[in-house]
Amino acid sequence: MGRGCCDPGAPRPQKLLVDDGEVGVLGLDEILEEVSQLLVTDEEELAAELLSRFKARNYVPPSAEKKYAAALVAEYKKRYG
Incomplete structure (x- = not known):
């Protein structure tokens, strides 16, 4: 009893x-x-690498790949400049 429904070791969204x-x-x-x-400097290469991973x-x-790529690049730049 008292156990949660989720595995505590599971990745968190x-x-x-x-x-x-x-x-x-x-x-x-x-x-x-x-x-x-990876020290990628080209923005298109950065977007492709982020999206692939x-x-x-x-x-x-x-249909949303370009939007996700843009969001990932924006988040990357927010964190790493």
């Missing part, structure tokens, strides 16, 4: 602002940290 709405995502901190280690952990509707 975070929120990402995508086109004026928040979406729950998994692994955002890890993805941003991994990409920051993000899609490995989260569903992204094909």
Whole structure:
């Protein structure tokens, strides 16, 4: 008794602002940290790398890929400049 419904070791969702709405995502901190280690300077390459890693952990509707990529780049720049 007294046990919660969720595994305490399970990944916790975070929120990402995508086109004026928040979406729950998994692994955002890890993805941003991994990409920051690559020292990518080209914005298109940055967007592609972020989106590729993000899609490995989260569903992204094909019609919204550009919006997600823009949101990921914005979050990356907020954290890493």
